[in-house]
Amino acid sequence: MDQTTPHTRLLGKLEVNTEFGLFLGDTRIRLLKEIDRHGSISQAAKHVPMSYKAAWDAVDAMNNLSEAPLFDRTTGGKHGGGTKLTEYGRTVIHLYQALAEQYQSSLDRLAERMRDLEGSDIREFQSLLRRMSMKTSARNQFVGSVTGLREGGVDFEVRLRIDPENELVAVITRESAEYLDLRIGGEVHAFVKSSSVLLLTDPAGRTSARNHLWGTVSRIHHSAVNSQVTLQLSAGKTVTAVITH
Template structure:
């Protein structure tokens, strides 16, 4: 292929420091939800597995300032999945930026002959260093609303929305490294295996974080299952529990349950 025939084609992705937030696949999923009003039909249209579609929706809702997708109940057809006005605005903004992005790639392709091989390798190395991922299933962004100095450690209260707070316990050194302050935006990570569930009528527990919500879906696996709770403000939490626990607690979609975990199980991260 001659130099003047080369064309750069890329996929736009919006990344957080813990992995992807928006990309082509997730945007197409949102568009399909808006078209079909059903997560199962939208997943088939993308295509994605039903579980992967729900995982993507939960991740986007947890990291966004407002819910992009909501579940509706009742009605003639028994409810469905709806895209919010905020979700439509995100799609429109993404598509607009995508168009500008492709235009920039087209202009770059016109100057490829002027770019040295060394410059390309250096740029690739920079991208790899900036790419950070985490295995934590539950990832949230919130603002610090409380800091208590315990001498050796710090108690940090984080508001995820108007109705949901998390509490983390970290060392003084970590607090200084993260430069924590009231009002600062912070990322909170909680592994699914750190969460335990209980239902109404259970005994008292001492865990600092006790978040009540409604079970929105259960994904069965060969040994364990993922149980996702939708909290009052629309955020979701996912716990990994055994099939025995699901049976003993009689966990089913629509049932009220509490996800509880220690403050020491919350990992905090701040942007540079």
């Protein structure tokens, strides 16, 4: 008796690595839609659903990786303020939806071809995808253009402009610089762990840190052991620090 294996459809969740960086995914797009619908991050978080803190973290991450503001925030006023999407934010949603449709169509076609592959081939392919997926625990992620490269004996100093007013300086190994193929004007990502951020209230305060980013405190989240402090920078960027009590 001839038996056939039931065909299972492949369903994909799209993450988009555009020129703006890896910042678009299914959950974040749902958050954008709910913010546009409700005009409130707290209400949007309830409908996604996700925690209020996770929603704010996602908003900060997307704004930091975007070339233009995704959100228009207002404070005070008759209705107590809120958050709305900019036209650019709505364009991002439409872009993602169009790509997601094409992505699913491609998966459907791939599934048809994979029916002829042996099981070991499929497992090897899945293993390769897992190895190629990049994840980072760094809380602060920035994208910008390289404005300066200075070669040292064993390392490179890299200057990165993240917005019209702020630059970051990083020191990396020669091997890393060659691997990344760094060039003036090229686009790169900078990752900064929140535990590595120092907070000062006096602009004249002395510190050995090379990178100084000045902003206003926009949010504080307290826990039993530490507090997460988020600073609002220019051009909608944010930087978050974790400090112990």
